[in-house]
Amino acid sequence: DTAVSQTPKYLVTQMGNDKSIKCEQNLGHDTMYWYKQDSKKFLKIMFSYNNKELIINETVPNRFSPKSPDKAHLNLHINSLELGDSAVYFCASSRAGGDTQYFGPGTRLTVL
Amino acid sequence: AQSVTQLDSHVSVSEGTPVLLRCNYSSSYSPSLFWYVQHPNKGLQLLLKYTSAATLVKGINGFEAEFKKSETSFHLTKPSAHMSDAAEYFCVVTAFGGYNKLIFGAGTRLAVHP
Secondary structure, three states, X not given: OOOEEEEOOEEEEOOOOOEEEEEEEOOOOOEEEEEEEOOOOOEEXXXXXXXXXXXXXXXXXXXXXXXXXXXXXXXXXXXXXXXHHOEEEEEEEEOOOOOXXXXXXXXXXXXX | OOEEEEOOOEEEEEOOOOEXXXXXXXXXXXXXXXXXXXXXXXXXXXXXXXXXXXXXXXXXXXXEEEEEHHHOEEEEEEOOOOHHHOEEEEEEXXXXXXXXXXXXXXXXXXXXXX
């Protein structure tokens, strides 16, 4: 009965590889988000989709590409991984027009 | 532009004593304000939110926060700390301009000692 789920929970990879993180929500929400939490615990929004349409796109390298196959899923694909991409990535969702966001458990990405 | 300042990066209390985590915000409009908690190696859980209905907001696990517009503050309190309260706490404000963009404070790590 998990509300917002992410896979994988941990991801360890080499520099230069391409990887994806998947996110699914079963709350019936229309809006989904990706956040990055750095090593100092600081959280910053990266992207937001509403009904499969991109509505927030912060200053993020274009190596990061979100993809929303339907409104219950928002995946994050990262090309040519760099050391600085190591972080915890959180997915979240909310109702359209609602301000309470519900977060997934996070994916800890480590780039070696 | 909106911003959030959490005044203490670390707070340490003894079990059974009160908790105060301080948050000031800056906003040119009336934002929504939240407190989220992150337990070690876990995701973020919503503790409470303020959306102008009442200035004193009660949340889960005995936490509450008071919105003070004159002081632009939204401090989080709990009368009696429990060991399970040890976690990272984030004060959050919605950004102006719609799209439900959240701006996070830097976090306050709460340690609870027996």
